Amino acid sequence: MTRTDPHDVPRPDARLHFGVFFQGVNHWTIWSDPSSGSQIDPASFLRVARAAERGLFDAFFLGDGLRLRESEGGVHELDVAGRPDSITQLSALAAATERIGLVSTSNTTFNEPGDLARRLAGLDLLSGGRAGWNVVTTHNAWTGENFRRGGFLDHADRYRRAEEFLSVARAVWNGWAQGAVADSAEARSWSVPGAVGRVRVEGAHFDVDLAPTLPRSAQGHPVIFQAGDSGEGRDFAARNADVVFSAHGTDFDDALAFAEDVRRRLRAAGRAEDALRILPGTEIVIGATEKEAEEKARWVRLHQVTPAVALGIASRLWGFDLSGRDADGPLPAEDPVVAAYEGRFGTRWVDDPRAVVAEWRAKADANGWSLRETVIELGPQRGHVGTPAGLAEKFARFVRHGALDGFNVSPYLVPDGLDDIVELLVPELQERGVYRTAYTGTTLREHLGLAPVA
C-alpha cells in the first residue's frame, strides 16, 4: 500500500473530526437485526454517546422532524420513527458525559428565538460549553398542521426568517457582559448594575423585547451547524455557520468541489476560509479484509433495502403507489408522475424523476437487475466501505487535500454501530497523525478548532 506523502498536500497537518448522528431517519438504521436495540431507551443514547466519547469524537448529534413522515395515505411504517425532543435528551446526556459536544437540530420556523435561544444556552451551560445547534428551516403547511401558527411561512422566506432568528439568538446569548453576576452575597444586587442587557428587535419576522436570563458559556455560545445543500442553504452556511453538513463525502472529487464552492462563498461573505468546518454525513462499513468489508456492506444494503423499502423508494420516485408490485421483478413499465411535493417525506431526493427513471431503466436492462437490485445500486447512496487501514489512508487524503474536515457518521446499527469505528478505525487514523490522541479542550468550539467567540 502506498501512503500519501503528508508534506505534498495542501493541509499536511489537518486532523479529521468525527460526529455521530443518532439516529437516521429513512431506511439507513437497520431495525430487523437481533443486535438492534431500542431507539428510545435512554441507555441506547448513552451507549452511543459514550462510545463516541471513547473514540474522541467532536460531537453527538440528534436530528429532528416535527411531523411523522407519511406514505401511501398514512404514517410511514417501514423505517425507524419516534425520537426524543433533542434539547431535552441532550440535557440529560450533558450530565452523563464529560467532553463530547451535544448538537441539537432545532427548527427556526416552528420555534421562537427568545425561547429557543434560552433553551440552547441552558444546554450550553449545563454541558460546560459543549452545545451546538443545527439550524434547520421548514416551510410546508403539512408540518405546520402540528402548530398553533400553522403553515404561516412562504418557502422563499424560510432562510430570511432563519437568518433573522439567528441574529436574535446571538443577541440573547451576548446579552450579559462578562462578570455580570456579583461575586459576593454582600453586594448591592445579584447582578452587576448595567451588566445585563436587553434585546429589542423589530424586524421583518420578529418583534421581540426581552431580558436575557443566562450568561455566556465556557465556549461563548452554542456552535452553529447548517445542512442545507441548495445554493441558498450554502450561502446561509457561509454567512452564519461554524460547521456545515453535506451529502458530499463519498467521492473525492465531489467532496473537493463542494468544499471549494463553500470556501468561495465564505470569501464572498467576508469570512476566513478556515472559519467553517465541513462534515459530510456518511456511513462507514469496516471489515478485516476488503472482501469481508464488501460482504458486510452487502449485508447492510440488503437489510436497509428490504423488498418493501425498495418499493417505497420506487413509489416516491415514480410518484404513485407501487407497494403491490414485485420488488424482485423488473422496473415498473409506467412513466413517473411528477406532482407538486408537499414535504410528507422530508427533503425531496431527486429533482427530475423522469431523467432518473430513464437512467435506472438503462442500467437495469444492461445489468439484468431487479427493481430491488436497482434501488440498492442506484438509489440514495452513502458511505465508505473498507479495511481500517484502507479507510484511514483514504480519509487522510480527503482531509489533507481540504475536501472535508471530517464526517458526521450515521451508525447503521444502534446502539453498538460505532464500536468498529472507535476500536479499529480511530487507531489507524491516529497512527497516520490525522486524528487526535486525546481531547485537548473542554468545549465543542475547542474540539472543532474554531476561533473563540468575539
Added chain:
Amino acid sequence: MPRPALHLAVEIDGDGAHPAAWRRAAHAPGELLSPRRLARTAAAAENAGFTLVTLEDSILPPGSADGTGPVGRIGAVERAAFAAASTSVLGIAPVLATTYAEPFHVSSQIASLDHVSAGRAGWVVGTEEDPAAARAWGRPVVGGADAIAREARDGLRVVRDLWDSWEDDAVIRSVATSRYLDRSRLHYVDFEGETYSVKGPSIVPRPPQGRPVVLAPAGLVPAELTDVALVGGPTPAGAGAAASAAGAPLAFAEVEVALDAPRETARERIADLERYAPWEGRPDRLRYTGPAAGLVELLADLAGRVDGVRLRPLVLDEDLAVLSRLVLPELFVRRLAARPLPGTTLRTSLGLPRPLSRFTTAGAAAPAPEETR
C-alpha cells in the same frame, strides 16, 4: 402494607423561596447557574427521600420586586432532564406554560423527560400572566384570566392527546412484513380548539408512564385532566377543604418552610434576609417557621387532610439540610411518608394507575395494575 398517605415534594428553583435567599446560599452567587450546583441540589432532595422535585420557570427573569434578586435561570425542562440523569428514583416536574409555547413542543419535551428518567416525569401546568412574556416570546398578548385559562386548558388537552397518540405497542418490528410501526396504533389527534388546531401524532413514542404526572394549581384547568391539584390555605383545615374541593385524584398543599438551623433560628434567618427584601405571605400557602419537630407535627396533621405537600424552603442550602436530617427521617420512622422505591415510576410512587391511551384500539392488552419498571 399500604403506602403511607403523605407524598413529599419540594420546589428547588433558585436559591429558595425568599427573594433574598441567594444571600444565604452556600455558594457564590453566579454558581446558581452551574450544572454542579443543580446536580448537588437534586441529589440532596433525592437523598433526603423526597418523591418529587418541582422546578419553577418563565421566559422572564425570576428577579425580585426591587430588582436586586437573581435575574438568571436555566430553562426548567433542561434542568429537569439534567437532574433526571443525575438521580435515580426522584420524580421531576418542571413548570411549562402553554400561554405562548407550542403545545406540540411541550408534549415532546415532557414525554422525552419521561423517557430519559425512565418514568419519573411530571409536568406542573403554568401560565405566563405578565404581558412582558408576550413581548419576550414575540407573540400577541394573551390577556385576561379567561384567555390565559383557555390557553392552559387547550394546551393540556393537546399535550395529553399527543402522549396518547402512540399506543404502547405501536413499535412492532415485524420483520416478516418489513414494518417497524403498525400505523393503526398511531393516531391523529385532530385537536380543534378555539384558537388553533393540532394534527398529530406525536413525534415521540408514548412515555413510559403513559401520561407523565400532571400537576396544576387548583382551579386553573379542569380537574379531570390532572393528577395532582396544588392547593393552599392559610391553615391546615383550609388546605384540607381546598383539597376536598379540588376534584383531582390527589391534592398537595403548598407549604413555605423556614426551619431552625444549627446556629440560627428560623426567625433569625428570616430577619437577616428581611434586611434586603420582604417575604410576602400568600393566602394560598401555609407557612411554617420554627423547629423541625413542629414541622413534623404540622405534616402529621396535614397527612389526614391532603395527599401530599409541596415544600418551599426559605433557603435551599440551609433548609434542605434540616429537612434531610430531622424532618423526613421522623416522617419515615412514624410511617407518615415513605421514600420512593427503586425502579418505580412517579405514578407508582404516588399510587396513580397507569392510563391506557384513550385511542386504544380493540385487542390491546390491559395494563398491569401495579407496574414497575
